[in-house]
Amino acid sequence: MASQPRVTAPQQQTGNIVRDSALGLVPETLDKYMDLTRVIWEGGLLNPAEVEIARLRNARKVNCVFCKSVRYDIAVADGLTEEKVQMIDDDFQQTSLTDREKLILAFTDQYLNDPAGLGSELKEKLLQEFTPEELVHLSMAVAYFNGFSRCAVSLGGMPDELPVMQISVPQ
Amino acid sequence: MNWINGGTDRATTLASVPELAGTFKALYESFWTQPHIPGMTLELCRLRLAQLHNSDLEWARKDCEIGAGKREQLAGWSSCDGFTHAERACIEFTEIYAMDAQAITDDIAAAVKGHYGDAGLVALVEALGIFDGMTRLSLLWQLSAPDVAKNGGQGE
Numbered sequence: 001m002a003s004q005p006r007v008t009a010p011q012q013q014t015g016n017i018v019r020d021s022a023l024g025l026v027p028e029t030l031d032k033y034m035d036l037t038r039v040i041w042e043g044g045l046l047n048p049a050e051v052e053i054a055r056l057r058n059a060r061k062v063n064c065v066f067c068k069s070v071r072y073d074i075a076v077a078d079g080l081t082e083e084k085v086q087m088i089d090d091d092f093q094q095t096s097l098t099d100r101e102k103l104i105l106a107f108t109d110q111y112l113n114d115p116a117g118l119g120s121e122l123k124e125k126l127l128q129e130f131t132p133e134e135l136v137h138l139s140m141a142v143a144y145f146n147g148f149s150r151c152a153v154s155l156g157g158m159p160d161e162l163p164v165m166q167i168s169v170p171q
Numbered sequence: 172m173n174w175i176n177g178g179t180d181r182a183t184t185l186a187s188v189p190e191l192a193g194t195f196k197a198l199y200e201s202f203w204t205q206p207h208i209p210g211m212t213l214e215l216c217r218l219r220l221a222q223l224h225n226s227d228l229e230w231a232r233k234d235c236e237i238g239a240g241k242r243e244q245l246a247g248w249s250s251c252d253g254f255t256h257a258e259r260a261c262i263e264f265t266e267i268y269a270m271d272a273q274a275i276t277d278d279i280a281a282a283v284k285g286h287y288g289d290a291g292l293v294a295l296v297e298a299l300g301i302f303d304g305m306t307r308l309s310l311l312w313q314l315s316a317p318d319v320a321k322n323g324g325q326g327e
Contacts, residue, residue, distance in 0.1 A: 004277075006277065007289035022289070023297070025289055025293045026205060029205055029297055032198035036194045036198050039194045063273065110311065111307055115307040127174070133188050136188045139308050143301075147301055147303065150268065150303070151296045151300050154275050155296060156277070
């Protein structure tokens with residue numbers, strides 16, 4: 001992984017971690033990104049802890065060091081614990097995560113590993129557990145997080161390790 | 172029709188969550204009007220992703236006119252002289268991105284920057300994230316492609 005950034009972030013810093021990142025170089029898309037981020041976190045279908053479980057699963061699969069180190073404060077306030085975060089690994093099916101949480105991880109893995117290969121068993125379980133609106137929300141959240149983490153990896157400058165840090169949904 | 176809510180395409184699938192649909196549409200459309208990298212080049216990259224994912228639905232989609240010739244030649248772009256150096260740099264970047272973003276080298280990124288600068292590279296990776304995401308979701312939602320020609324040779 002490239003440890004040196006491949007682009008130079010905007011010189012003028014605003015204090016907003018997204019606006020001050022390389023994404024700030026494309027102001028034509030930036031506000032739309034921010035709007036979508038807010039809707040994904042605050043849209044009110046899946047709760048923030050559920051969204052965070054999907055985000056962290058993606059982060060670990062993509063190996064985005066920054067994404068792995070972050071905890072969104074609204075997810076922590078919603079009940080996401082570090083004990084639960086530790087369960088978001090490859091043997092999550094054997095953990096004490098709830099069936100609903102395991103289905104979120106299974107859906108995320110399906111998206112990442114084999115989106116064309118969704119089988120009837122997982123499909124039926126998803127339809128029994130989630131409303132159609134929740135499944136659309138989960139779909140878009142996973143796609144958004146995957147795109148964002150791959151963007152971060154592609155642009156380089158990723159350290160080998162970062163401490164866990166809480167952030168707020170950028171406004 | 173998808174298995175989630177009966178939607179027949181991306182728009183009708185997303186329509187059940189209007190706020191999400193609206194904000195996503197605004198973001199998606201902004202890629203075709205931003206000034207840092209041409210829409211035609213982004214469309215080539217989007218279509219190349221569709222080929223690599225074997226997505227007939229995304230292959231059939233047209234977000235920006237590129238001409239039938241380039242569509243037909245896209246699967247064999249590396250040995251075809253119908254693409255500019257800038258387009259080649261972006262398509263090559265796209266192919267590595269699709270396989271493993273961690274495998275992108277400084278040289279491959281520099282080739283894109285050489286044509287479109289830092290902002291162009293950022294716009295490209297932002298767009299690829301969205302394009303790849305929508306292609307994966309089309310497959311995951313099991314949306315059917317319209318009855319049109321298949322995706323031109325797929326990934327190689």
